[in-house]
């Protein structure tokens with residue numbers, strides 16, 4: 001076997017697809033691609049143009065990357081997908097995959113073919129990696145027990161809302177709530193039943209909340225709801241609706257029917273909120289006031305929330321330094 005044939009055989013068994021494109025978007029050559037599992041070697045594309053084999057807006061994007069790689073002589077990297085709606089032209093015998101993700105690396109090649117400059121496009125199938133990344137993202141953002149946002153992702157969304165508000169977005173409100181006397185559920189009926197109660201409270205609230213509302217578990221039995229474009233009065237009204245709904249919906253476990261209530265604190269973002277701390281602290285103080293006033297109620301943050309909290313801080317087992 002001559003050296004050229006050997007090179008050709010090697011390049012054609014490479015796991016990723018390698019396309020040679022002219023700067024007008026013509027497929028000059030196609031190699032490899034065994035591992036891309038498209039069931040199609042793409043060689044029939046040779047001689048065709050990008051616009052002949054894929055939806056035009058995708059072809060426009062691809063062509064612009066090819067031209068950028070050639071003009072700047074800088075490698076371009078892109079993540080892209082083909083799916084049932086947007087697919088390259090496949091022969092009839094090839095089953096159209098639901099979704100297939102690629103990483104494309106586009107490099108300028110020092111070759112002129114038929115008067116045109118040339119780029120090499122290496123396409124690696126990253127579908128598995130893409131789904132793993134999605135799974136990891138979900139795991140890092142979602143609370144395992146309840147399926148709502150965890151503390152970290154809720155805090156990050158809240159922070160973004162505060163920043164947007166400081167840059168002119170509409171005000172929003174925050175509800176914090178805590179399950180009343182929850183310790184006794186755990187202590188009397190066991191931790192597993194406690195977990196069921198937490199799930200029940202979340203389910204009842206979730207069924208009442210719009211899907212675009214951010215809802216997070218920010219502590220063991222403490223939750224937060226961010227209400228975009230709602231003032232403190234709207235937020236109080238909604239919180240009361242949720243509280244009353246829960247009051248009328250006992251948690252049914254296999255062995256028990258458990259009456260559950262929550263105490264809720266409500267506040268609204270204001271111009272002094274440079275970060276989330278003061279905002280959360282106000283909602284927390286209002287929630288504390290609701291606990292102090294007898295639980296199973298909703299309090300709006302006010303001067304009296306501040307007073308209650310200050311009195312709490314004046315107890316004798318710790319002092320502010």
Ligand SMILES: Nc1nc2c(ncn2[C@@H]2O[C@H](COP(=O)(O)OP(=O)(O)OP(=O)(O)O)[C@@H](O)[C@H]2O)c(=O)[nH]1
Nearest residue numbers: 178179180181182183184186191192194195220221
């Ligand atoms: N089952 C279960 N319990 C939890 C979880 N996280 C925190 N807890 C429990 O939640 C309880 C919180 O109790 P406390 O903070 O004393 O408050 P409380 O009994 O709810 O009383 P008030 O808040 O004053 O109405 C503690 O017993 C924690 O162990 C969890 O994920 N599962």
